[in-house]
Amino acid sequence: MWAEKYRPKTLDEMVNQKEIVERLKSFVKSKNVPHCIFAGPPGTGKTTAALCLARDLYGDVYREHLMELNASDERGINVVRETVKTFARARSIGEIPFKIMILDESDNMTADAQQALRRTMERYTETCRFILCANYSGKIIEPIQSRCAPFRFTFLPREEHDKYLKHIAEKENVKLLKDGLDAIFEVCSGDLRKAINTLQAAASLNKTVDAKVVYSIAGRAHPADVQKMIEIAMNGNFIEARKHLRDMIQKYGVAGSDIIRQIHTEIFRSSIPELWKIKLADIVGEIDYRLVEGADEEVQLSALLARLVEAGYELKKAS
Amino acid sequence: MHAAWTLKYKPKSLVEVVGNKEAIQQLVDWIKSWDKGIPKKRAAFLYGPPGIGKTVTVEALTADLKMELVEKNASDYRTEEAVKRFAGLASQFGSLFGGKRLVLLDELDGLTGTADKGGVGAITEIIKIAQCPVVLIANNPYDPRFTNLRNYCLLIEFKKPSASEVMKRLKVICETEGIKAEESALKFIAQRSNGDVRSAINDLQALAQGKKALAYEDVSWLGYRDRQETIFNVLRLIFYGKTCQGAKQAADMADVDIDMLFEWIYENVSAHLTDPSDLAKAMDSLSIADLYRGRIRSTQDWSFTRYVIDYMTAGVAMARQNTETHGWIPFKFPERIQMLSRSKTERAMQLSIGYKIKRKCHISANRASKEILPYLKIIFRNNPHMAAGIAKWLDLDIEMVNYLAESKKNADIIAQLLS
Numbered sequence: 231m232w233a234e235k236y237r238p239k240t241l242d243e244m245v246n247q248k249e250i251v252e253r254l255k256s257f258v259k260s261k262n263v264p265h266c267i268f269a270g271p272p273g274t275g276k277t278t279a280a281l282c283l284a285r286d287l288y289g290d291v292y293r294e295h296l297m298e299l300n301a302s303d304e305r306g307i308n309v310v311r312e313t314v315k316t317f318a319r320a321r322s323i324g325e326i327p328f329k330i331m332i333l334d335e336s337d338n339m340t341a342d343a344q345q346a347l348r349r350t351m352e353r354y355t356e357t358c359r360f361i362l363c364a365n366y367s368g369k370i371i372e373p374i375q376s377r378c379a380p381f382r383f384t385f386l387p388r389e390e391h392d393k394y395l396k397h398i399a400e401k402e403n404v405k406l407l408k409d410g411l412d413a414i415f416e417v418c419s420g421d422l423r424k425a426i427n428t429l430q431a432a433a434s435l436n437k438t439v440d441a442k443v444v445y446s447i448a449g450r451a452h453p454a455d456v457q458k459m460i461e462i463a464m465n466g467n468f469i470e471a472r473k474h475l476r477d478m479i480q481k482y483g484v485a486g487s488d489i490i491r492q493i494h495t496e497i498f499r500s501s502i503p504e505l506w507k508i509k510l511a512d513i514v515g516e517i518d519y520r521l522v523e524g525a526d527e528e529v530q531l532s533a534l535l536a537r538l539v540e541a542g543y544e545l546k547k548a549s
Numbered sequence: 550m551h552a553a554w555t556l557k558y559k560p561k562s563l564v565e566v567v568g569n570k571e572a573i574q575q576l577v578d579w580i581k582s583w584d585k586g587i588p589k590k591r592a593a594f595l596y597g598p599p600g601i602g603k604t605v606t607v608e609a610l611t612a613d614l615k616m617e618l619v620e621k622n623a624s625d626y627r628t629e630e631a632v633k634r635f636a637g638l639a640s641q642f643g644s645l646f647g648g649k650r651l652v653l654l655d656e657l658d659g660l661t662g663t664a665d666k667g668g669v670g671a672i673t674e675i676i677k678i679a680q681c682p683v684v685l686i687a688n689n690p691y692d693p694r695f696t697n698l699r700n701y702c703l704l705i706e707f708k709k710p711s712a713s714e715v716m717k718r719l720k721v722i723c724e725t726e727g728i729k730a731e732e733s734a735l736k737f738i739a740q741r742s743n744g745d746v747r748s749a750i751n752d753l754q755a756l757a758q759g760k761k762a763l764a765y766e767d768v769s770w771l772g773y774r775d776r777q778e779t780i781f782n783v784l785r786l787i788f789y790g791k792t793c794q795g796a797k798q799a800a801d802m803a804d805v806d807i808d809m810l811f812e813w814i815y816e817n818v819s820a821h822l823t824d825p826s827d828l829a830k831a832m833d834s835l836s837i838a839d840l841y842r843g844r845i846r847s848t849q850d851w852s853f854t855r856y857v858i859d860y861m862t863a864g865v866a867m868a869r870q871n872t873e874t875h876g877w878i879p880f881k882f883p884e885r886i887q888m889l890s891r892s893k894t895e896r897a898m899q900l901s902i903g904y905k906i907k908r909k910c911h912i913s914a915n916r917a918s919k920e921i922l923p924y925l926k927i928i929f930r931n932n933p934h935m936a937a938g939i940a941k942w943l944d945l946d947i948e949m950v951n952y953l954a955e956s957k958k959n960a961d962i963i964a965q966l967l968s
Contacts, residue, residue, distance in 0.1 A: 231906075231910060231939060231943075234910050234911075272920075277912070301913070302915045303913045303915055334911070334913060338913075345849065368843065369847065371846070371847050372848060423920075424920070430924065431924040431927040431928055434927060434931050434932035434935045435927070447927060466825065469820075476888070480888060481919075517836070520843070523840060523843050524847050525836070525842065525843040526839050528885070529839040530836055530839065533835065536828050536831075537829050537832075539825050539829065540826050540829040542825075543826075544825075
């Protein structure tokens with residue numbers, strides 16, 4: 231898998247998130263790391279940054295000082311009580327007195343598990359530092375947030391995204407055309423993991439990657455698309471639109487933040503009256519904020535769909 | 550010394566009886582008609598649900614009119630013989646001491662079985678020739694056994710007193726006991742009793758005795774546990790509720806937990822609130838309710854649960870403004886929950902591939918199975934060489950390759966490349 235093959239190994243190799251990388255480098259220099267929260271949308275380098283930090287800190291034997299745990303696979307309180315605690319309390323041998331625990335997708339941890347984690351973090355600070363990766367930091371309980379240094383990851387800017395994909399295409403002998411690159415950015419909107427996966431899947435069909443191939447891949451990977459969902463909602467069929475949404479989230483695992491960003495883009499692209507666009511943007515913003523505060527993705531987004539149904543109805547009445 | 554309040558506050562006079570003013574007047578008029586000679590109907594048949602003051606009324610009446618009360622209940626007239634034993638009492642106009650007499654036959658419903666048949670027959674006979682007023686009391690006067698008996702009786706219906714009438718009585722009791730009670734607390738007890746004054750007074754005693762004050766919080770926990778409703782009735786109360794309080798109480802009645810109730814409402818709201826603007830309002834309420842769930846999760850402050858309930862019940866109920874109610878719309882089981890239990894095998898396969906991806910790609914098996922798997926499928930169906938490389942790197946077994954490649958032909962080519 232190219233996404234793994236071309237994952238940066240050291241902080242120096244990381245092309246994006248410049249300020250974050252600089253701060254992490256200073257941790258390496260001082261050989262001290264606080265507990266951290268890496269928050270941001272998927273595919274922006276949170277896990278990569280954590281891994282690079284560990285490698286720079288411990289050298290090639292970094293695996294001995296590192297544990298990775300995925301909260302969405304093992305999110306119960308027992309994991310924190312047993313696995314995490316056992317790892318955290320054992321002393322590290324070597325120059326650096328602490329180990330690093332990466333808790334990926336930690337916003338999926340149950341509240342109980344987070345409470346248990348909070349005590350573990352406090353008790354074993356000397357022997358273990360935690361890096362919590364999360365899409366929404368709002369889903370992490372406040373006592374943990376206050377114990378961590380926050381890092382906010384943002385989507386890759388266009389140039390860096392392009393540079394990275396071009397580099398991979400070159401190495402893999404794939405001809406990546408300009409419109410293909412544009413299409414990837416549009417489909418993946420800066421999620422680098424998704425972009426690389428799309429590139430690889432496209433390349434598996436054709437050695438030359440153009441917009442057509444990219445869209446066909448995107449269509450096959452995520453058949454339920456946002457544009458269609460908006461259309462259905464504006465035509466007044468809430469239940470059908472919600473079904474699309476549900477498929478997107480449950481079957482194809484599209485992140486809520488992705489969907490809402492696409493809705494936002496679509497609204498300004500569509501033919502609805504200008505006054506309504508700004509009205510809807512306000513609602514989209516409110517729902518986005520509620521997502522950040524830790525609410526359920528499907529419920530929030532279908533509340534937005536209901537607004538679109540209402541908007542569609544009002545427009546029809548006016549015309 | 551704690552006497553039962555139902556006894557302590559038993560009405561001593563008719564004016565203290567809760568509700569049923571009409572029925573009482575009817576009874577008083579009938580009794581007074583005896584002064585002018587024996588009326589057509591020599592017995593009055595009082596009926597109505599339990600605990601609403603039928604017996605108490607008769608007792609208060611005889612006290613007010615200084616009559617002698619001869620009270621008998623079911624166990625006293627189970628058989629013909631037993632009835633005859635006091636038949637003589639009713640055959641005399643007055644008592645030995647010169648006062649007027651009233652014979653009360655309570656709990657007529659208690660007569661059951663064949664042995665009692667004689668009982669009802671004998672009672673009918675006594676009434677026909679009674680020389681003093683006879684009052685009968687039962688819950689259901691239309692029981693076939695009473696068919697003949699009814700012909701000789703004046704039927705007087707007692708109705709459930711309203712909550713506000715019950716409340717008035719509770720207020721008097723609290724004042725006498727020196728308890729400062731919140732209006733809302735008494736209202737809650739009164740409403741919950743559903744017109745049963747006796748049970749309302751019992752509840753009040755259980756909750757308030759020995760206290761100086763009674764607050765709503767002291768009584769609300771009583772809930773409606775003994776009157777639990779099915780999920781469908783609860784949903785109906787929420788979707789068609791006219792008051793916030795009613796919709797909120799529905800949540801207490803539900804036999805499912807708050808999160809499950811939320812799913813039920815979320816699933817069905819669009820079918821019951823069809824007007825687009827009503828639906829948007831209702832969905833916004835659910836969205837806010839859900840937001841509070843998020844806040845509970847991050848702050849661990851469970852007292853926010855009350856706002857979750859406010860928005861998911863009252864918020865949804867109040868959204869109904871334009872939707873017209875027509876016909877019966879069935880309720881659907883939450884599809885979101887159903888979806889999770891469906892296609893288990895496929896998800897298991899996806900997840901096991903997810904675990905293989907996880908080992909190499911620093912991503913959870915869950916997310917890998919959703920986010921990376923679709924791309925793998927495309928690769929495995931179209932490019933056996935690339936697929937074989939990935940299969941080897943991820944250490945996929947033959948079943949997983951078959952699943953991803955979909956067709957046997959593709960899978961075979963990949964397998965050949967692997968060996």
